[in-house]
Amino acid sequence: xxxxxxxxxxxxxxxxxxxxxxxxxxxxxxxxxxxxxxxxxxxxxxxxxxxxxxxxxxxxxxxxxxxxxxxxxxxxxxxxxxxxxxxxxxxxxxxxxxxxxxxxxxxxxxxxxxxxxxxxxxxxxxxxxxxxxxxxxxxxxxxxxxxxxxxxxxxxxxxxxxxxxxxxxxxxxxxxxxxxxxxxxxxxxxxxxxxxxxxxxxxxxxxxxxxxxxxxxxxxxxxxxxxxxxxxxxxxxxxxxxxxxxxxxxxxxxxxxxxxxxxxxxxxxxxxxxxxxxxxxxxxxxxxxxxxxxxxxxxxxxxxxxxxxxxxxxxxxxxxxxxxxxxxxxxxxxxxxxxxxxxxxxxxxxxxxxxxxxxxxxxxxxxxxxxxxxxxxxxxxxxxxxxxxxxxxxxxxxxxxxxxxxxxxxxxxxxxxxxxxxxxxxxxxxxxxxxxxxxxxxxxxxxxxxxxxxxxxxxxxxxxxxxxxxxxxxxxxxxxxxxxxxxxxxxxxxxxxxxxxxxxxxxxxxxxxxxxxxxxxxxxxxxxxxxxxxxxxxxxxxxxxxxxxxxxxxxxxxxxxxxxxxxxxxxxxxxxxxxxxxxxxxxxxxxxxxxxxxxxxxxxxxxxxxxxxxxxxxxxxxxxxxxxxxxxxxxxxxxxxxxxxxxxxxxxxxxxxxxxxxxxxxxxxxxxxxxxxxxxxxxxxxxxxxxxxxxxxxx
Numbered sequence: 001x002x003x004x005x006x007x008x009x010x011x012x013x014x015x016x017x018x019x020x021x022x023x024x025x026x027x028x029x030x031x032x033x034x035x036x037x038x039x040x041x042x043x044x045x046x047x048x049x050x051x052x053x054x055x056x057x058x059x060x061x062x063x064x065x066x067x068x069x070x071x072x073x074x075x076x077x078x079x080x081x082x083x084x085x086x087x088x089x090x091x092x093x094x095x096x097x098x099x100x101x102x103x104x105x106x107x108x109x110x111x112x113x114x115x116x117x118x119x120x121x122x123x124x125x126x127x128x129x130x131x132x133x134x135x136x137x138x139x140x141x142x143x144x145x146x147x148x149x150x151x152x153x154x155x156x157x158x159x160x161x162x163x164x165x166x167x168x169x170x171x172x173x174x175x176x177x178x179x180x181x182x183x184x185x186x187x188x189x190x191x192x193x194x195x196x197x198x199x200x201x202x203x204x205x206x207x208x209x210x211x212x213x214x215x216x217x218x219x220x221x222x223x224x225x226x227x228x229x230x231x232x233x234x235x236x237x238x239x240x241x242x243x244x245x246x247x248x249x250x251x252x253x254x255x256x257x258x259x260x261x262x263x264x265x266x267x268x269x270x271x272x273x274x275x276x277x278x279x280x281x282x283x284x285x286x287x288x289x290x291x292x293x294x295x296x297x298x299x300x301x302x303x304x305x306x307x308x309x310x311x312x313x314x315x316x317x318x319x320x321x322x323x324x325x326x327x328x329x330x331x332x333x334x335x336x337x338x339x340x341x342x343x344x345x346x347x348x349x350x351x352x353x354x355x356x357x358x359x360x361x362x363x364x365x366x367x368x369x370x371x372x373x374x375x376x377x378x379x380x381x382x383x384x385x386x387x388x389x390x391x392x393x394x395x396x397x398x399x400x401x402x403x404x405x406x407x408x409x410x411x412x413x414x415x416x417x418x419x420x421x422x423x424x425x426x427x428x429x430x431x432x433x434x435x436x437x438x439x440x441x442x443x444x445x446x447x448x449x450x451x452x453x454x455x456x457x458x459x460x461x462x463x464x465x466x467x468x469x470x471x472x473x474x475x476x477x478x479x480x481x482x483x484x485x486x487x488x489x490x491x492x493x494x495x496x497x498x499x500x501x502x503x504x505x506x507x508x509x510x511x512x513x514x515x516x517x518x519x520x521x522x523x524x525x526x527x528x529x530x531x532x533x534x535x536x537x538x539x540x541x542x543x544x545x546x547x548x549x550x551x552x553x554x555x556x557x558x559x560x561x562x563x564x565x566x567x568x569x570x571x572x573x574x575x576x577x578x579x580x581x582x583x584x585x586x587x588x589x590x591x592x593x594x595x596x597x598x599x600x601x602x603x604x605x606x607x608x609x610x611x612x613x614x615x616x617x618x619x620x621x622x623x624x625x626x627x628x629x630x631x632x633x634x635x636x637x638x639x640x641x642x643x644x645x646x647x648x649x650x651x652x653x654x655x656x657x658x659x660x661x662x663x664x665x666x667x668x669x670x671x672x673x674x675x676x677x678x679x680x681x682x683x684x685x686x687x688x689x690x691x692x693x694x695x696x697x698x699x
Contacts, residue, residue: 062301067233068261069103069136071301076100076226080278081305084321087313088128088172089196089213096303099133104229106137108220113191113209115168117142117232120241122161124150124180125172127287128308130195130213132296134170135287137220139239139258142232146241146253147288150176153650158183159250163512164241168192174200181206235259241511242290244452244549244557253511256290260455263505264294265301267476270446271462273422275325277303282323284309284332289555290456291426291448295327315339322417329427330434330582331553333445337434340412358404362440365401368393370468374537377469379494381536409441422446422463426456427555428582429542435468447471449542453526454478455505459540470539471532478503481525482532485546488522493534498546500525531683544683550580556654558586563655566648570640572596575667577680578657579693585658587696588641589689591666602633620664628662637662659696663689 061074075082075096082099085092094102115121121138123145125131135145146164148157150172157176161169161184168191169184171177177194181202191209193216203210211219233239239258243251275281281299283306285292296306304325309317314335318326326332344355370376371390382390413420423438426448438445444463449471450456458480461472474480482497483490491497502525509517520527529547532540550558560578567576567588575591597603607623627633641657648655667673667680673688674680686693 062262062266065262066235066258067139067231068239068258068265068297069139069233070231071265071297072096072100072103072136073229073231075300075303078277078303080303081280082300083129083132084280084305084307085129087308087310088126088130092129094129099129101224101226102133102217103136103140104224104226105217105220106133107140107229108223108225109193109211109216110137110141110143110168110220111223112219113168115141115143115190117234118237119143119168120146120164120166120238121168121170122146122148122157122164122166123170123288124148124152124157124176125170125195125287126150126310127283127285127292128172128195129306131170131172131287132306134193134195134213135293139233140229140231142234142237144238144240144255145170146243147293148243149286149288153652154179154183155650156251160243160253162188163250163253170195172196174198178202181208233258235262240290240293242288242293242452252513252516254452254507255509255511256455256507260505260507261294261297263477263503264455264457265297268294268298268448268457268460269462269475270422270424270460271464273444273446273463275299275302275304275421279304279324279421280307280321281305281325281327282307282309282314282317282321284311284314284326284328285555289427290452291329291450291555292327294455294457295424299325311335318417319415322419324419324421326420326423328423328425329553329555330425330430331555331584333423333425333430333434333438334553334584336416337437340415355408358400358408359437359440361397361400362404362409363436365394365397366436366439368397375465375467377467377539377541378536379533405442412441413443416443420444424448424460426450428551428553431582432469439468449540451526451528453507453520454501454503454528455507457505458501458503458528461539465537465539467535467537467539470535470537470541472539474501474540475503478505479525480540482534482540485531491533493536496531496533496543499528499530499532499540499542501528502526544686545581546683548682550578550586551582552580552586552654553582553584554654556652558655560586563645563648563657567641567644567657570644572637572640575680577667577682577685579686579696583697585656586654587693588657588660589663589685589692590637590660591663592637597627597633600633600636602627602630624662624664627664661689661692661696663692 078096080096081093082096083092083094121143123131123134126149138145146160146166148160157180169180169189170193171180172195174197177192178200186206186208189208192203193211193213195213199210199212235258237258238255239261240256242254242256244254281304283292283296287293299306307317307321307323344352368390371382372387372394376382420443423445425445430447444466446461446466448457448460450458457475458478459472459474461467478501480501481490482499485498500522506526529545529549530542531544531546532542535541548560550560552558564576564578567573572593573590574593577589578586579589580586594608598608637660641660645651645655645657667685673685
């Protein structure tokens with residue numbers, strides 16, 4: 001009886017009584033246990049008027065679509081808002097009909113400017129209503145976009161334009177447009193559309209057809225034909241060319257088809273928390289990030305409104321638009337958490353004490369609830385006694401937690417708009433303390449996992465099985481396996497291995513890059529480069545990286561090998577390994593040059609011998625601490641790292657090394673930190689220096 005109350009009090013998982021529903025078509029549907037079925041006259045358990053029904057309807061309806069943006073055309077017959085954008089040019093509040101008409105006008109303009117089926121147009125912009133309209137308009141005529149943010153290095157933008165064989169250019173700002181006009185071979189640019197502001201003189205004098213967004217849509221007004229507009233895309237045709245870090249210094253082009261992206265629109269689901277028509281999704285990620293791009297299609301296909309924001313306006317927009325959904329990378333949720341905590345630190349001693357007491361109570365309760373409901377991230381199912389103890393803790397803390405919800409957490413939820421239904425986090429692992437905080441506050445976060453090459457979702461959590469610390473269950477029609485790194489044989493549940501995936505959402509291969517294809521695909525599976533294991537609940541847990549790409553908490557990918565090569569050009573550094581997976585910034589483990597330290601007088605001959613022998617561990621650790629306290633040494637290595645990294649061709653701000661740790665024992669084959677081909681074993685090093693790496697990123 002008590003257990004039933006705990007589940008029905010709103011503090012347990014949100015479930016509804018299931019009813020039977022029949023789908024008399026060939027359709028794959030995702031049900032509560034994350035498995036899929038595909039047959040005629042399928043009967044599955046679902047909820048009355050629930051989003052799970054929307055998933056089935058979406059699977060049926062979108063099966064006939066030939067374009068991932070076709071939902072804009074479908075939505076035009078419904079009332080309600082489609083896009084809200086108050087931060088990029090003149091404010092817009094477009095209804096579904098108005099957004100569709102804008103897209104049709106832009107599509108007609110593309111046809112007028114010579115864009116044909118199969119052509120690629122580069123879009124260098126952050127997220128905005130205009131950027132979304134431009135992308136959809138290009139898709140409508142059978143084209144595709146090559147996307148990147150305008151803040152990327154101009155040489156990288158030039159490479160993307162030329163590598164993707166783009167025929168035209170859409171840019172967000174005058175600043176980016178000026179740079180591109182100077183560096184691009186203008187003979188290969190049929191047209192330019194500027195999304196924000198007026199055209200600069202350089203554009204008018206360039207000889208290229210240049211238009212503002214308003215001029216482009218006006219150009220297509222006469223032939224927009226929204227009532228009879230034919231979408232010329234094909235399901236197997238290219239929809240997007242997105243770029244991710246590469247090993248040669250150039251980003252890798254990832255071609256994604258309409259089929260790839262439609263798989264996500266059809267089958268990604270948060271269960272009972274799925275969006276309903278009329279709800280609002282607050283968009284903060286850049287549209288050149290696959291997570292945001294797919295997210296926009298996912299929400300719009302369910303007739304939710306997209307409200308565009310940015311980091312500067314996030315706090316105000318949460319209160320103003322009162323969104324049901326927020327999609328972000330871990331950094332977004334970290335920023336919100338930090339803002340709340342900083343605010344509490346400024347409160348009076350009494351208020352602060354009350355807050356942290358209730359936080360402790362709510363946190364203890366949710367941790368106990370995870371064990372009782374089987375939602376704890378464990379390799380083995382918890383024993384019965386542990387569940388009983390958890391239940392006792394829940395019973396004792398529930399009255400106090402109910403009080404905490406009224407006195408503390410309700411105010412925090414109201415500060416986030418008061419209508420929060422669910423947030424989706426991807427692009428990296430969410431720190432456990434962030435998970436605990438949001439769950440204690442009654443704010444559900446559904447973590448997903450994937451990569452650009454998989455459009456991106458491979459796994460995600462749902463309201464029915466939200467196992468914190470995991471990335472959830474594989475989505476429908478996606479085959480995921482965890483294999484031994486050396487043998488390639490699937491490992492047992494609970495054992496760590498390399499994560500491989502295949503499915504309709506996986507790219508067919510990198511564009512014009514056979515070397516990368518050979519490295520990344522294994523017997524039809526894509527090698528994610530991630531290490532993981534299956535939990536006792538069948539959820540995937542990501543435990544580290546096997547490949548060398550580091551994904552920061554803002555979703556940016558950093559290729560460490562190139563930066564490390566640059567750093568080791570310094571005479572003061574023998575070896576270096578960058579770290580920072582899921583963190584805000586990069587850190588470095590530095591093995592210094594013994595001779596250099598000696599030449600500077602920072603170590604004597606006896607200490608040099610310690611380092612060369614690497615046997616007296618206690619002395620080495622003590623010496624490391626002494627050296628790191630040396631202000632001259634610290635200043636020298638700070639400057640050396642900064643200068644080396646910043647002077648690297650193609651330097652990006654996210655490549656800055658913010659902190660470093662000195663290691664006087666090198667990476668060798670003898671200590672098993674290096675392969676026979678003299679490559680650093682990153683997982684081994686990360687495991688050996690787990691505490692030191694954690695200290696680099698501690699507050």
